[in-house]
Amino acid sequence: MNAVINEVKPQDPVPTRRGRPSIYVTKAKELLAQNPNLTVEEFSKAIGKPLYRSKLILAVAKGKRPTIKMKKAKSKKVKPVAMQKLRNLIASNEPLKVTLKVAPPSSGTLSISDVLDERGKSYGPFIGHARVTQAIKHAIFNHAPVLEDDQREALEMIAHKIGRIINGNPDYVDSWVDIAGYAQLVADRLNGKTR
DSSP states (O other), rough: OOOOOOOTTTTTTOOOOTSSSSHHHHHHHHHHHOOTTTOOHHHEEEEEEEEHHHHHHHHHHHHHHOOOOOOOOOOOOOOOOHHHHHHHHHHOOOOOOOOOOOOOOTTTTHHHHHHHHHHHHHHOHHHHHHHHHHHHHHHHHHHHOOOOHHHHHHHHHHHHHHHHHSSSSSHHHHHHHHHEEEEEEEHHHHOOOOO
C-alpha cells in the first residue's frame, strides 16, 4: 500500500475539516496584517471567542501547529475519618444539608454574569440547552430498564454534554472528552475496575 504524504508549507492555508481555512483563521490573518503585535485578548474581543480558543486560532494564523496539552488533575486524598463520616451520613438516609459560600467578586475574579456570558459563548443559551437535554433524558429514562446509580448518572451527564454540543459549539473538545469519560467509568466498573 502506497501512502502519499503532502508536506505543509508555511504559506499554505491551514486546512480544517472541510479543507479550507476557518473564517476565524482568515480574520486573524487580516488583523495580524494590520497589527503584527495583536494580543490574544484583543483578538478574543474582536471575534467573541474564549481566550483559550483565540490563542489556538492566532497560533494557526501565524503558521504554527498548536498542540493541546491536557493537565492531569491532582487528586486530593480524603482523610479516612472524614470518609467514614461521609459514609455514615449517606447510610443514614437523612437529608443532606449543604452550605454554599459565594465569594464576592474582587478585581482578580470574574463575576457570575461574566462566567455565564463566557459559558454562553461555548454552550449557547441556557434555555435551549435545557430543552435539548431534558428531551434526551426524557427519551432515555422513559425507555430505560432498571439501571444502577452509576449507569443512570453517566447517562444523565452524557445527555447534559450532548445538549451542550447540540445547543452550543460542537467543536468544543472538552464536551466530547467528558462523554467518553462517563462511558468509560461505567465500562470500567462493569469490568471490575472501580474508580
